[in-house]
Each structure stands twice: as structure tokens, then as C-alpha cells.
Amino acid sequence: MPVEISIPFENLTVQYGLLREEIHAALDDVALGGKFTMGPFLQRFEQEFAAYTETRYCVGISSGTAALHLALLACGIGPGDEVITVPNTYIATVFAISYTGATPVFADVDPLTYNIDPRQVEAKITPRTKAILPVHLYGHCVEMDELLALARRYHLRVIEDDAHAHGATYHGRKAGSLGDIGCFSFYPTKVMGAYGDGGAATTNDPELYEKLRMLRYMGQRVKYVHEVVGYQQRLCDLQAAILSVKLRHIEEHIAGRIHWAHRYNQLLQGTPVITPVEVGGARHVYYMYTIRAPRRDDLQAYLREQGIGSMVVYPGPVPYQPAYQPMGFKPGDFPVTDAHLKEILCLPMFPELTEEQVQKVCAAIRAFYQ
Ligand SMILES: Cc1ncc(COP(=O)(O)O)c(C=O)c1O
Structure with missing residues (x-):
């Protein structure tokens, strides 16, 4: 008989x-207004999310995957180009590169x-490299200064995958404002999730903004052109x-995640597990609380x-997935990713966790190792 999960990995209903x-009020407003696409609620959210990410522009897109795809296209990436990214990401990061025909x-x-x-990035740069696509994994920002310096030196675009990093900061600067374009997913379980699929791209560059707007809606600036x-x-x-409502609460939700992450850190001290770090002036937003066990x-x-849960x-890892088999990678090609793979485990993490639940999880981990 399967055991009933009393502490779920995630919980959206609370x-x-x-x-x-x-x-309910927000849904009512949209329905009563009768404009369901490209309407005032999209426009308002775009303005609010640009302000939140400290960027000039935001374009609401149907998913994080689509945001990544359109961001690459807006940067002119296509067949014959190379884009450098990581093996330890969700497949969407890499599929977006493949959709453009780039490698x-x-x-x-x-x-x-x-x-x-x-x-590792510098060692992979070739004359065909056009962009770097870093992922702020689990909600901890990438060491961006070094990466941006490399990008400047080699004239590369930087497209951020911010799917895990709503509200994360790097030396006080918001995720989404660090590269040429920031790509967010609002998949329901994310730090800020919609009630279905959703995404956005943020940028400070007016030209990229125009391209993103055209690409996300049938190539038009003016209707039917x-x-x-x-x-x-x-x-x-x-x-x-819905996202405008969620955005009003995002800082509370992030504070909750950070609080529980720090409680886990305290309560797991003295066990053999390695708890997550916060380095490089980063505010980790703990989309995932990931231990090595x-x-x-x-x-x-x-x-x-x-x-x-x-x-x-x-x-x-993405390079070992069947879809990328033709590239010929095999376990052992990415030693750090491979070593983590055997040890990483993400514990229950959502803002509405309780002290009792977190204590129970940590007590169970302690009991396991005793
Ligand atoms: C790292 C990463 N990139 C991209 C995506 C794709 O986002 P979406 O599911 O909204 O298409 C996700 C989300 O699932 C993700 O976790």
C-alpha cells in the first residue's frame, strides 16, 4: 500500500x-471587460513586471519555453550559430536553442x-558562438560579472533563463535585468506561478523589445501588417x-521560502547532508531547496x-537525453554535473510550509542517517 504523503513536495491549493x-475579483474584472487577449490586463502586468525586475520593458509570452525561443530569435540566432548553456537544466532551455536551428x-x-x-564557458567559445544562456538554477543567480565580461570580450549576447529566479538578485540587481534579455516561466509551481502556462521576456533594449513584441504575436506591430x-x-x-495578484504578494512568498530554507539549514546541521550556499552577493529565492545527500x-x-515528498x-542531464543522442555525449563528459546527479535531492519548499512540517522533514533525515 502506498503511504499517504502528509508533507507534499509542493502545495498550490493552500x-x-x-x-x-x-x-476571483481579478478574473471577474477580465471577464466583465470582455477583452481576453492583448488587453489592458496584459498591458498592466507587463508594466508591473518590468518595474519589479527593474527593466524598461516586459513582453508577456505564452510560456517560459516560448520566451526563450523568441529571445534567441530576437537576438538573431539561427542555423550555424552556437549557444553555450548548461547540461543540468530543464530540457526547455536547450530545446529553445534547437528550435532556432542553432547548436x-x-x-x-x-x-x-x-x-x-x-x-568552462570560455573554453567552449568558437567563432560560431553567438550567445550564452545561463540558468539561475534553483533560484540562485549565476556569477554574472565574469560571464558578462566574457560576453563583452567575445561580442556575445547573454540571454538569462530566469525560470527559477523571480525576485532573485545579484549584487542588488534583479534577475531578468542582468543580460540582454531575461526569460521567465510562470508555470504554476514557480516562485510566481500562473494558473496554467505563462511566461515573459524582460529587456532594457528598445530594439529587442520591438522584436519580441512582433515575434510573440504574428510578426505585427500594426494589426494585419x-x-x-x-x-x-x-x-x-x-x-x-492572476499574475498581477501574485506579484502583489511575491515578496511575502519569497520571504517565506528564504525563512524555511534557513530553518532547514539550521535543523540539518550535524547531518551528513550538504545544504545550499548563497554566494557572490546573491539573494537566493529558493524555488528549490536542494541538498546533496x-x-x-x-x-x-x-x-x-x-x-x-x-x-x-x-x-x-540534457546532453544524455535521447533527443541529443546524435551529439554523442556520454556520462562522464560533465564531471561536476555527473557527481551532483547522484546526490541532489529537493526537499518540500513552498511559502506556506509550517514549522512543524520542516521539523518533521529534518527529523526524518536525521533518523535516516542514524
Ligand atoms: C530552467 C527552466 N527553463 C525553462 C522552463 C520552461 O518554462 P515553461 O514550462 O513555462 O515553458 C522551465 C520550466 O519548467 C525551467 O525550469
């Missing part, structure tokens, strides 16, 4: 309960933060209105028996 009235090139990650290692081959990838007004698979099974994010 938050819905708390925001219910505000969400993904993988640079291994830093052993402390699990983020792209600028030294299609200047380029564009896409039907708008963020709809219902999602935008000896005998990880046994620990995960033990937690499940105790009714505690957990996840391995991501269990299969």
Missing part, C-alpha cells in the same frame, strides 16, 4: 485559499552553486490578471515511507 478573493554547446557547472562556470514570420505566443489576460535514493525512499531536479 496559497489559492489565501488569495482566493483577490483572484547547443554545454559548459559544466560550478561545484558549489550548480550554476554555469564562466571558466505582418513584417516578419511571427508566432501566436501571447500571454492571455486571465493569466496576466549520501545514499540519496535510499533517503528519498525513506522520506516517502514517512509521508514526505521530495524530487530530484533534474534527474537526467
Whole structure:
């Protein structure tokens, strides 16, 4: 008999309960206004999210994957180009590169933060390299100064994958404002999630902004004048209105995540697990609270028996996925990613966790190792 999970890995319904009235009011406003696409709620959210990410412009897009794809296209990336990214990301980061016809090139990650290692990036730059696509994994910003210096030296674009990093900062600067374009996912479980798919791209560059706007809606600046081959990838007004509500609460939600992460750190002291670090002037927003655990698979099974959810994010590095088999990578090609892969485990993390739940998780981990 499967054990009932009493402490889930994530829980979206508790938050819905708390925001219910505000969400209902927002949905009512959209429906009563009768404009469901490219309407005032999308426009308002774009302005609010640009302000939040401290960028000049935001373009609401239908998903994080689409935001990455359009960002690469807006930067003129296509067949024959190379884009450097990481092996330990969600497949969407790399698929977006492949959609453009460019070739993904993988640079291994830093052993402390699990983020792209600028030294590994430099070794991968060729005359065909056009861009770097760093991922602020788990909510901890990449060491951007070094990466941006490399980009300047080699005339490369930097497109951020901010899917884990809403509200994360790097030396006081917001994720999404660090590279040429920031790409966000509002998948429901993200730090700020919609009630369905959603995404956005942020930028300070007016030309990139214009291109992104055209690409996300059928290549038009003026209705029915299609200047380029564009896409039907708008963020709809219902999602935008929900996201405006969520944005009003984002700092509370991030504070909750940080609080629970620090409690986990305290309560796991003296156990054999390695807890996450915060380095390089980063504000980690803990989309995931990821430990490194000896005998990880046994620990995960033990937690499940105790009714505690957990996840391995991501269990299969992208270069080893069947879709990229033709590139010929094999386990061992990315030693840091490979070493982490056997040990990483993400513990329950959402703002509405309780002290009792966090204590229970940590007590179970302690008991496992005793
Ligand atoms: C790192 C990363 N990049 C990109 C994406 C793609 O976002 P979406 O699911 O909104 O298309 C995700 C989300 O799932 C992600 O975690």
C-alpha cells in the first residue's frame, strides 16, 4: 500500500485559499471587460513586471519555453550559430536553442552553486558562438560579472533563463535585468506561478523589445501588417490578471521560502547532508531547496515511507537525453554535473510550509542517517 504523503513536495491549493478573493475579483474584472487577449490586463502586468525586475520593458509570452525561443530569435540566432548553456537544466532551455536551428554547446557547472562556470564557458567559445544562456538554477543567480565580461570580450549576447529566479538578485540587481534579455516561466509551481502556462521576456533594449513584441504575436506591430514570420505566443489576460495578484504578494512568498530554507539549514546541521550556499552577493529565492545527500535514493525512499515528498531536479542531464543522442555525449563528459546527479535531492519548499512540517522533514533525515 502506498503511504499517504502528509508533507507534499509542493502545495498550490493552500496559497489559492489565501488569495482566493483577490483572484476571483481579478478574473471577474477580465471577464466583465470582455477583452481576453492583448488587453489592458496584459498591458498592466507587463508594466508591473518590468518595474519589479527593474527593466524598461516586459513582453508577456505564452510560456517560459516560448520566451526563450523568441529571445534567441530576437537576438538573431539561427542555423550555424552556437549557444553555450548548461547540461543540468530543464530540457526547455536547450530545446529553445534547437528550435532556432542553432547548436547547443554545454559548459559544466560550478561545484558549489550548480550554476554555469564562466571558466568552462570560455573554453567552449568558437567563432560560431553567438550567445550564452545561463540558468539561475534553483533560484540562485549565476556569477554574472565574469560571464558578462566574457560576453563583452567575445561580442556575445547573454540571454538569462530566469525560470527559477523571480525576485532573485545579484549584487542588488534583479534577475531578468542582468543580460540582454531575461526569460521567465510562470508555470504554476514557480516562485510566481500562473494558473496554467505563462511566461515573459524582460529587456532594457528598445530594439529587442520591438522584436519580441512582433515575434510573440504574428510578426505585427500594426494589426494585419505582418513584417516578419511571427508566432501566436501571447500571454492571455486571465493569466496576466492572476499574475498581477501574485506579484502583489511575491515578496511575502519569497520571504517565506528564504525563512524555511534557513530553518532547514539550521535543523540539518550535524547531518551528513550538504545544504545550499548563497554566494557572490546573491539573494537566493529558493524555488528549490536542494541538498546533496549520501545514499540519496535510499533517503528519498525513506522520506516517502514517512509521508514526505521530495524530487530530484533534474534527474537526467540534457546532453544524455535521447533527443541529443546524435551529439554523442556520454556520462562522464560533465564531471561536476555527473557527481551532483547522484546526490541532489529537493526537499518540500513552498511559502506556506509550517514549522512543524520542516521539523518533521529534518527529523526524518536525521533518523535516516542514524
Ligand atoms: C530552467 C527552466 N527553463 C525553462 C522552463 C520552461 O518554462 P515553461 O514550462 O513555462 O515553458 C522551465 C520550466 O519548467 C525551467 O525550469
